[in-house]
Amino acid sequence: xxxxxxxxxxxxxxxxxxxxxSCTYDTSxxxxxxxxxxxxxSRQMILxxxxxxxxxxxxxxxxxxxxxxxxxxSFSLKIxxxxxxxxxxxxxxxxxxxxxxxxxxxxxxxxxxxx
Amino acid sequence: xxxxxxxxxxxxxxxxxxxxxxxxxxDFQATTMFWYRQFPKQSLMLMATSxxxxxxxxxxxxxxxxxxxxxxxxxxxxLTVTSAHPEDSSFYICSARRGGGRSNEQFFGPGxxxxxx
Numbered sequence: 263x264x265x266x267x268x269x270x271x272x273x274x275x276x277x278x279x280x281x282x283x284s285c286t287y288d289t290s291x292x293x294x295x296x297x298x299x300x301x302x303x304s305r306q307m308i309l310x311x312x313x314x315x316x317x318x319x320x321x322x323x324x325x326x327x328x329x330x331x332x333x334x335x336s337f338s339l340k341i342x343x344x345x346x347x348x349x350x351x352x353x354x355x356x357x358x359x360x361x362x363x364x365x366x367x368x369x370x371x372x373x374x375x376x377x
Numbered sequence: 378x379x380x381x382x383x384x385x386x387x388x389x390x391x392x393x394x395x396x397x398x399x400x401x402x403x404d405f406q407a408t409t410m411f412w413y414r415q416f417p418k419q420s421l422m423l424m425a426t427s428x429x430x431x432x433x434x435x436x437x438x439x440x441x442x443x444x445x446x447x448x449x450x451x452x453x454x455x456l457t458v459t460s461a462h463p464e465d466s467s468f469y470i471c472s473a474r475r476g477g478g479r480s481n482e483q484f485f486g487p488g489x490x491x492x493x494x
Contacts, residue, residue, distance in 0.1 A: 299485075305468065307421075307485035353420060362434075363409065363474055365483060367420045 264289045266356050268368035275344045276376050282329075283339045283371045285354030292316075295357040296330065296337045297365070302350040310352070313337065344375045380404055381473050383486035390461055391494055398456045398489045400471030406451035407473035411483065412444075415468040427454050461493040 265288045275281035287296070298310040313321045313330050320328050325342045341348055354368040380403040390396050400410055409428050413421040425441075427433040427448035435441045445457040454473075458465055468490050472483040
């Protein structure tokens with residue numbers, strides 16, 4: 263079974279600065295995807311960024327980028343130029359392509375962006 | 378595109394009654410839908426996976442007779458909490474996987490808050 267660990271329950275960052283959220287996972291699979299989801303106070307889950315394990319290049323989406331270290335099974339999220347609207351819970355998630363596309367979520371990191 | 382709705386968004390019921398939650402994919406056909414449960418300040422826990430036209434697959438520890446899942450069409454899955462008890466109070470979230478294309482992405486509904494008195 264896969265496990266996903268987010269070691270930072272809470273983090274804070276000043277507006278306009280950069281913050282990195284950590285995520286590690288454990289799997290014996292080679293064909294998988296990794297995701298970061300954002301859950302704002304509305305509780306709607308929003309996909310932030312995705313990474314395919316077979317791609318070595320780190321995914322980027324505007325102010326969001328990841329540092330994917332496959333050998334270390336690490337998948338951190340970097341948020342640049344933090345905005346007040348980035349305040350939310352962030353969940354790292356793992357999907358095994360051979361297991362019915364089920365998502366396994368980490369415990370989450372609560373991010374507070376301070377003005 | 379890829380919008381998933383849930384109804385109702387909030388429901389309060391008495392202990393012992395049954396509650397049905399609907400999950401609909403509005404602009405795509407969902408071959409697979411997933412049901413999650415989220416307790417306050419916790420992560421999402423997968424309850425079950427439902428495939429259109431077949432029986433749902435439940436995760437370990439989830440009572441299939443208590444949480445009835447029906448996926449009767451490619452756009453609708455329902456979760457019925459039977460004989461609800463206060464400990465069933467939680468936030469229930471569904472997601473839908475679109476068949477074909479980038480089929481590994483799940484699209485989430487806005488969730489349903491269930492309170493059992």
